[in-house]
Amino acid sequence: MATQASRRLATQIVRQSTRRLLPSPAICRPCSLRARSLHTSASRPALPDSKPQSPTRVPNAPKTARVAPVAWIVGGGLAASLLAVSQLHENGVPEEEASPSVDDRDPSVPRFRLADVRKHDASSPEPWVTFEDKVYNITEWVAAHPGGDVILRAAGASIEPYWDIFTIHKAAHVREILQQYQIGFIDIVDLGADGRPAVDSIEDPFVDDPVRDPRLITHTAKPRNAEPPNDQLDRSFHTPNELFYIRHHMWVPVVEEAKADEYALTVELPDGETKRYTLGELRARFPTHKVTAVLQCSGNRRNDMTRHAGKTNGLQWGVGAISNAEWEGVRLSDVLADAGLKVAPVSSTQTGAAETSSNDDEPYPKSLHVQFTGLEAYGASIPLPKALDPTGDVLLAFGMNGQTLPRDHGFPLRAVVPGNVAARSVKWLNKIVISDEESPSQWQRRDYKSFGPNEGPNPDWDRAPSIQEMPVTSAITGVWVGDCVRRGGVPWLGSPSTSPSTASSRTIDMAAVPQKIGFTPKNLTSATSPETPCPTSTPAEPIALQGYAYSGGGRAITRVDVSLDGGATWDQAELVREDSPSHGNKSWAWQRWRYTGTLPILSLPTTTISPVSAALPDCEGSSYLGVIKKHCTTLIVKATDESYNTQPESHKGIYNVRGNLATAWHRVKICPRCTGQNGSAASNTKGLTWSTGETYGCGFRKEAEEVREGMKTAAASSSSI
Incomplete structure (x- = not known):
């Protein structure tokens, strides 16, 4: 057995030898290291030179890692080794020093202890966060990050718990930033x-979010991003407040309704002078105006671009990231004038964005921007000329559709910038800054831009202008075929013999609600008698369509073109004349449209489909094997505005990784299917039904027949194993 002296000797030798073998970890000097990037560029200094650490041994690992050296030194075999290791702990050697491991990470990159990271919390001038096993100095990112206030909550610790809640930001392109x-x-x-380090639990910042209408189709719950289903989207000219689409980047700020009049807005002028207005003062001192305007996300119909062009980053919106409302508030131009903003008069000779007048106190409007900031740290900006344009109708709004502004839509105060992308209509507005540059936020400088199809995920963000006015777009939101048209099932065609509830039950619902793979309800069969076999082709089936069209910049929609045969022939839809007044100096609202026509004759599959025992449900709960040949037609809509702007034919030509401005022709494929004698042997009904694509959000992810074929292929593969 080893003597006490030999134990001490072994301990000392091990300590000395391991100190020589193991380099000391790099320890930060709190608050002394500036924000730097591992990817050096002209805009960021490179990391200071540091001595490469040996990748072979660094502190922390299984305690058995030093058994072999101890055994060799002591010469007493396993027993002596265990005794020596035990003695190391008894003599106060830190566990991490007694537990080496292999660190195969880049040896040229510094290592930081968590104790030092914690010193760089939200109160530090240089906040740090960790993600996985890495340390980040986010000093420069806080002001621009989508959720700067959120990331500051994580300062001094891991950002992962917040991203586990804010799942929308737990994405590859955000991690790249x-x-x-x-x-x-x-x-x-x-x-x-x-x-990875241990992660502490955190308080959920979404606990006080408002309750939402269950009809909304949710894309992300925290933060809530949701769109109305197609059958509700444009049912009325004004989208009901509870069904207005929701686009949040963070939680909904809490402002006490009883203290709303005390809510303060700060306006800062170019010279640094500030003026403060309470909501009560805004209401009392300035004339109130109403504006009917669409708000539309730049990612509306992104799912279309994903399906028809390529993978896109961002929420996979269907056609419902757009809504129309009547807004009430005070004009931003009135408030800026009262705050003391003075600019040079606009003239036709002003061609440069950076021009200034002879009076330094009166810069040209084209050289300035209006930066908006909300309570939740979201920021965006618009050019000052848009704010000052007497026909621009930019509001500081506190009312929506005749009601107090709901919490989800900016209570108690928001900006409404008609004709522009909704990202500029900042909610929960609490600060306005007139500046010679755009908002520094991520949403202004990067997120809401568009690039060429070839430019990939890392374009030169500074080269492209921020999205402001929206291009022309349109979408199909409702389709009715066959009997539901003949029998008065189309709500806006109506029928004396059909009650509203019956009509509604016959509507082809293309919304993302729980349904069997996108097929239309059973009572949508054609007029073919149940005793009549399926024909070899479809009869001249009536069809009715409805939808919306919209163009930014206040440009009115003048024509909506509809095709029932994939673009081979075209016809024009009826533009709905609204009973509700549309307030404002330009056409800021959407244009609803309707169309009735006759579908082209389509051949029908005649191959008998045999039922199988495997669970492959169709719209009627039966099961089949085999491939149904496609005999479908594609419905298309495209719109033209008063400047003769129209939609591009294909998303491939306007593809961008962010999936912004997905405005190509909207396509909906519909397919006839036989039931009965020449169709499903499992069905006693002989006739014709129609199917639409499987819905996702309010867009179409895959056609129903493709889904069916995929199910059959998967079942066939599993049965052959």
Whole structure:
């Protein structure tokens, strides 16, 4: 047995030898390291030179890692080794020093202890966060990050718990942005067996969010992003407040309704002078105006672009990231004039964006921007000329559709910028700054831009202008075929013999609600008698369509073209003349349209489909094997505005990775299907039904027949194993 002296000797030798073998971890000097990126560029200084650390040994790992050296030194075999290791702990050697491991991460990158990271919390002038095993200096990112206030909550610790809640930001393109700010790795001493530090639980910032209408189709719950189903989207000229689409980047701020009049807005002028207005003062001091205007997300119909062109980053909106409302508030131009803003008069000779007048106190409007900031740290801006245009109708709104502004839509105060992308209509508005540059926020400088189809996920963001006025777009939101048209099932055609409830039950519902793979209800069969076999082709079936069209910049929609045969022939839809007044100086509202026609004759599949025992449900709960040949037609809509702008034919030509401005022709494929004698042997009904694509959001992800074929292929493969 080893003597006490030999134990001490072994301990000392091990300590000395391991100190020589193991380099000391890089320890940060709190608050002394500036924000730097591992990816050096002209805009960011490179990391300071540091001595490469040996990738072979760094602190922290299984305690058995030093058994072999101890055994060799002591010469007493396993027993002596275990005794020596035990003695190391008894003599106060830190566990991490007694537990080496292999650190195969880049040895040129500094290591930081978590204790030092914690010193860079939200109160630090240089906040840091960790993600996985990396350390980031987010000093420069806080002001521009989508959710700067959120990321500050994580300062000094891990950002992962917040991204677990804010799942919308837990995406590859967001991590790529964060990667630019990496300054080092977490010291391996502070990493667990999974290679990551322990993560603390956090308070859910969404606990006070309002309750939403269950009819909304939710894309993300935290933050809530949701659109109305197609059958509700444009049912009325004004979208009901509870069904107006929701686009949030963070939680909904809490403002007490009883204290709403005390809510303050700060206006800062170019010279730094500020003026403060309470909501009560805005109501009392300035004339109130109403404006009927669409708000539309730049990602509306992004799912269409994904399906028809390629993968896109962002929420996969259908056709419902757009809504129309009557807004009430005070004009931004009136408030800016009262705050003391003075600019040079606009003239035709002003061609440059950076021109200034002879009076330094009166810059040209074209050289300035209006920066909006909301309570939740969201920021965006518009050019000052848009704000000052007497026909621009930019409001500081506190009312919506005759009611107090709902919490989800900016209570108690928001900006409404008609004709522009909704990203500029900042909710929960609490600060306005007149500046010689755009808002520095991520949403202004990067997120809401568009690039060429070839430019990939990392374009030169500074080269492209921020999206402001929206291009022309349109969409089909409702389709009725066959008997539901003949029998008065189309709500806006009506029938004396058909009650509203019956008509509604016959509507082909293309909304993303729980349904069997996109097929229309059973009572949508054609007029073919149940005793009559399916024909070889479809009869001249009547069809009715409805939808919306819209163009930004206040440009009115003058024509909506509809095709029932994939674009081979065209006809014009009826533009709905609204009973409700449309307030404002330009055409800021959407244009609803309707169309009735006759479908082209389509051949029908005559091959008998045999039922099988495998669970492959069709619209009637039966099961089949085999492939149904497609005999479909594609419905198309495209719109033209008063400037003769029209929609591009294909999303491929306007593809961009962010999926912004997906405004190509909207296409909906519909397919006839036989039931009965020449169709499903499992059905006693002989006739014709129609199917639409499987719906996702309010768009079409895959055609129903493709889904069916995929199910059959998968079943056939599994049965052959």
